[in-house]
Amino acid sequence: MNSFKLTLMNFRRNIRTYGMYLMAMIFSVATYYNFVSMRYNPQFSEVKDVSNYVYGSSLTTSIVMIWFLIFFIMYSSDFFIKQRKREIGIYAFMGIDNYKIAFIFALEGLLLGIMSLIIGLLLGTLFSKLFLMLLAKAALLNMRIDFFISKEAIVETIIVYLIILFIAFLKGYLSIIRTNLIDLMNTLKKAEELPKVNYLKGLASLIIIGLAYYIAVNYHILGFGRAFMWTVILVIIGTYWLFGSFLSMIIRYLISRKRFLYRGTNIISFSNIAFRIKDNYRTFAAVAVLITTCITSFGTVSSLKYFVAENHKIEVPYTVTYISDRQEEIERVDEIIENSNHKVELRETANFLFVPESEVVVVNLSSFKRILTDLNVKDREKLISKMGQLREEVVYVERPGILMNMLEKKDIKVGDKTYKIKAGVKVPLFGSGVPFPCLVVSDEEYEGLRLKHEEKQFNGIILDRPEDTEDLTYKLAQELPGEAILYTYFIAGATMYDLVGIVYFLGAFLFLVFIFATGSIIYFKILSESFRDKAKYEILKKIGTTDFEIKEAVSKQVGMFFLMPLIVGIVHSIVAISVLSDLLEYSLIIPTMLSIAVFIVVYGLFYIFTRRKYVNIIENQA
Amino acid sequence: MEIVLETRNLRKEYGTRGMVFAAIDGVDVKVYKGEFLGIMGPSGAGKTTLLNILSTIDRPTSGKVYYGDKDISTMKNRELSIFRRNNIGFLFQDFNLLDNMSVEDNIALPLALSNVNIKEIKERVERLSSFFGLKDQLKKYPYQLSGGQKQRVAAARAIITSPTIVFADEPTGALDSKSSQELLQCLVKMNEELNTTIIMVTHDAFAASYCKRILYLKDGRIHARLDKDSTRKEFFKRIIDFVGSMGGGVSELL
Numbered sequence: 053m054n055s056f057k058l059t060l061m062n063f064r065r066n067i068r069t070y071g072m073y074l075m076a077m078i079f080s081v082a083t084y085y086n087f088v089s090m091r092y093n094p095q096f097s098e099v100k101d102v103s104n105y106v107y108g109s110s111l112t113t114s115i116v117m118i119w120f121l122i123f124f125i126m127y128s129s130d131f132f133i134k135q136r137k138r139e140i141g142i143y144a145f146m147g148i149d150n151y152k153i154a155f156i157f158a159l160e161g162l163l164l165g166i167m168s169l170i171i172g173l174l175l176g177t178l179f180s181k182l183f184l185m186l187l188a189k190a191a192l193l194n195m196r197i198d199f200f201i202s203k204e205a206i207v208e209t210i211i212v213y214l215i216i217l218f219i220a221f222l223k224g225y226l227s228i229i230r231t232n233l234i235d236l237m238n239t240l241k242k243a244e245e246l247p248k249v250n251y252l253k254g255l256a257s258l259i260i261i262g263l264a265y266y267i268a269v270n271y272h273i274l275g276f277g278r279a280f281m282w283t284v285i286l287v288i289i290g291t292y293w294l295f296g297s298f299l300s301m302i303i304r305y306l307i308s309r310k311r312f313l314y315r316g317t318n319i320i321s322f323s324n325i326a327f328r329i330k331d332n333y334r335t336f337a338a339v340a341v342l343i344t345t346c347i348t349s350f351g352t353v354s355s356l357k358y359f360v361a362e363n364h365k366i367e368v369p370y371t372v373t374y375i376s377d378r379q380e381e382i383e384r385v386d387e388i389i390e391n392s393n394h395k396v397e398l399r400e401t402a403n404f405l406f407v408p409e410s411e412v413v414v415v416n417l418s419s420f421k422r423i424l425t426d427l428n429v430k431d432r433e434k435l436i437s438k439m440g441q442l443r444e445e446v447v448y449v450e451r452p453g454i455l456m457n458m459l460e461k462k463d464i465k466v467g468d469k470t471y472k473i474k475a476g477v478k479v480p481l482f483g484s485g486v487p488f489p490c491l492v493v494s495d496e497e498y499e500g501l502r503l504k505h506e507e508k509q510f511n512g513i514i515l516d517r518p519e520d521t522e523d524l525t526y527k528l529a530q531e532l533p534g535e536a537i538l539y540t541y542f543i544a545g546a547t548m549y550d551l552v553g554i555v556y557f558l559g560a561f562l563f564l565v566f567i568f569a570t571g572s573i574i575y576f577k578i579l580s581e582s583f584r585d586k587a588k589y590e591i592l593k594k595i596g597t598t599d600f601e602i603k604e605a606v607s608k609q610v611g612m613f614f615l616m617p618l619i620v621g622i623v624h625s626i627v628a629i630s631v632l633s634d635l636l637e638y639s640l641i642i643p644t645m646l647s648i649a650v651f652i653v654v655y656g657l658f659y660i661f662t663r664r665k666y667v668n669i670i671e672n673q674a
Numbered sequence: 675m676e677i678v679l680e681t682r683n684l685r686k687e688y689g690t691r692g693m694v695f696a697a698i699d700g701v702d703v704k705v706y707k708g709e710f711l712g713i714m715g716p717s718g719a720g721k722t723t724l725l726n727i728l729s730t731i732d733r734p735t736s737g738k739v740y741y742g743d744k745d746i747s748t749m750k751n752r753e754l755s756i757f758r759r760n761n762i763g764f765l766f767q768d769f770n771l772l773d774n775m776s777v778e779d780n781i782a783l784p785l786a787l788s789n790v791n792i793k794e795i796k797e798r799v800e801r802l803s804s805f806f807g808l809k810d811q812l813k814k815y816p817y818q819l820s821g822g823q824k825q826r827v828a829a830a831r832a833i834i835t836s837p838t839i840v841f842a843d844e845p846t847g848a849l850d851s852k853s854s855q856e857l858l859q860c861l862v863k864m865n866e867e868l869n870t871t872i873i874m875v876t877h878d879a880f881a882a883s884y885c886k887r888i889l890y891l892k893d894g895r896i897h898a899r900l901d902k903d904s905t906r907k908e909f910f911k912r913i914i915d916f917v918g919s920m921g922g923g924v925s926e927l928l
Contacts, residue, residue: 307779310782310795310796311792313779314785314786314792314795315789316787317787318786319775319782319783320787323772323779327774588773591771592772594764595758595759595783595784596755596756596757596762596784596787597755597759598752598755599751599752599755
């Protein structure tokens with residue numbers, strides 16, 4: 053029997069063990085192909101506005117994925133070889149030389165990779181239309197997507213994967229050649245010893261992470277770039293030490309607390325965890341860092357989307373706005389809209405004063421209330437009641453399109469009169485058609501100001517299908533004079549919002565790939581535990597542990613394995629996103645909570661799956 | 675005397691139809707309270723199978739096992755596990771201690787699983803560790819102990835629940851002669867001072883000579899019974915003679 057046949061035989065036998073890895077790999081290949089093929093899609097290149105974004109984000113996401121794949125593939129192939137050291141030892145006993153054994157086992161990994169590459173490419177091309185349709189939808193592009201197979205993308209995917217797989221193959225090959233027979237036979241038998249605890253490192257890890265947080269939150273001290281770099285480095289070191297030493301300290305403490313330990317199955321789960329920390333802390337830390345990356349990047353893109361969407365509401369509350377009080381112009385606009393195939397959903401008119409010296413516009417309280425009600429603004433009752441009766445005070449509505457709250461003024465001058473600013477708010481009012489901050493004054497005060505300042509009339513119209521207003525915009529622009537300041541959904545769109553749509557979509561996709569891979573890493577690790585724990589659970593069964601108790605102990609043990617990196621990862625990412633929120637001066641609690649919730653759900657599914665598999669392994673008598 | 679364990683016409687068969695092999699072939703045993711019973715026999719006689727059935731780890735093909743007046747063949751799995759935990763102690767040849775627990779935790783394990791009051795657990799661990807001379811080893815882990823110490827830890831774990839019976843499956847199999855002797859003396863001490871009922875499987879005549887009564891098993895049947903009526907040394911001689919005669923193939927004469 054030649055070695056290739058031997059490999060094939062092994063491969064067939066182990067395919068079930070590889071199931072999870074295969075799925076993660078196939079998914080990653082399919083995703084990678086789609087990321088790349090985006091760049092070569094002729095339909096997307098035709099659309100001038102977005103082709104640059106598509107090109108840029110395709111490039112970025114594929115580079116991120118390459119880095120990630122290197123990590124993932126190396127980790128898994130290393131895992132597989134470690135897993136089968138004993139098997140390798142048996143071959144060695146039978147007198148097969150190391151080179152041949154190394155070839156057999158490394159080839160198996162390569163074969164696995166090539167198989168997932170082929171299946172992944174097939175699925176990737178199959179689903180590429182769906183992927184691009186979703187992308188177009190996310191970017192609000194109105195286009196029909198044709199089925200398209202990109203030769204360049206296929207070639208690029210194959211080359212990238214083959215290179216990574218080949219490196220993994222070489223690495224596995226070399227690592228097997230270098231092992232001694234005696235080590236191979238003893239790997240599984242080696243008696244486990246209780247790891248020593250390094251208290252200094254444990255405490256240092258907390259200090260390092262604290263320092264990293266401090267640097268991140270006070271990023272202005274070092275400058276953003278430097279702060280970012282130091283934070284990442286410190287967080288990674290701190291996380292490794294945290295799991296390596298601090299966690300040992302905690303678990304050791306729990307074990308010495310007999311009141312806690314001698315309560316049902318705690319004694320089984322926590323004794324196991326304590327012994328395994330030394331082997332596992334690198335995985336814990338790697339998973340915690342991956343989770344942080346995952347939640348932070350997804351949190352960032354969804355925050356960005358949320359932020360832009362919120363801003364969009366403020367910038368473009370109407371489909372069409374213009375400023376005019378001339379009856380013939382207003383009638384002309386209405387006529388054009390009537391002749392278009394749009395339905396009018398809301399028509400808003402309001403008078404306001406323009407004060408060029410202060411670069412503000414002024415509106416009276418009752419118009420303000422009416423507009424908020426018409427636009428159905430969230431929490432308007434609360435806002436209005438908070439404003440109360442305005443006397444010598446005004447409410448300052450931020451200029452639409454402003455990214456950050458810069459309000460530092462306590463009072464503001466309008467003409468020769470100075471008003472106290474009661475509150476600054478960010479709500480939709482006129483949209484970017486009136487690109488000035490707006491002061492809300494009481495109706496009586498407005499009457500007084502009206503005598504001294506120029507009054508204008510604002511007209512805003514909301515139509516159905518706002519994204520389809522290109523032709524309408526051109527027609528209206530021909531009719532209206534320049535001073536009417538025409539502003540439409542079409543003029544506002546096709547800029548920031550499209551880009552964010554693409555970034556969000558790709559970010560969400562990367563997020564999925566990351567979760568998948570993170571899940572499989574823990575899954576592998578726990579599975580290898582289960583093989584070693586089998587004997588232990590058999591002893592427990594003999595001395596009268598019920599199946600239910602065994603399941604409970606497993607749930608706790610596996611649960612802690614999932615939970616510990618999750619908690620650390622979530623804390624890290626909350627800090628990261630709070631810095632982002634600080635930068636944008638916008639509360640990102642909702643998108644952050646959302647991304648954490650999504651992550652926990654998917655991650656929880658992995659937990660359930662892993663736990664079940666673990667129970668199966670230890671319950672099947674070998 | 676009070677009977678703690680009794681079997682009626684016990685059978686255990688392996689294999690499929692047509693190729694049936696009876697590892698246990700109609701065994702009736704009565705075990706009295708405070709006994710130290712040895713089960714001997716050549717390899718393949720069904721010693722371990724019998725022990726597994728008696729200790730509720732395995733189920734018989736037919737026949738009954740009674741603990742007092744409780745029929746354990748009618749018990750469900752979960753019920754059986756808890757019954758085993760509370761009523762039966764084990765000593766195995768390879769100790770079966772959990773490597774990742776300290777001596778103290780290993781001994782406390784059965785009580786901890788039953789959620790016994792912490793004070794009570796600590797008291798019993800304390801008492802048993804001095805009984806078995808393990809006081810200085812409590813904080814150590816199994817990999818730091820000698821074989822004899824490990825087996826004594828296992829013995830402490832076996833009797834911490836004050837079980838009805840302790841089963842010992844070749845407990846001296848992995849020990850050197852000095853540790854074996856120490857352990858056997860421990861078992862005798864358990865039997866005499868704590869009035870623990872012990873059933874020990876062994877093929878070693880020396881170990882068997884510590885028992886009060888011996889059942890000799892061959893081909894799944896009880897072939898002979900030996901009772902200790904004099905000193906251990908004489909009993910040992912009788913066992914040697916007996917086993918020798920078995921090897922000589924003149925068993926039918928006895």
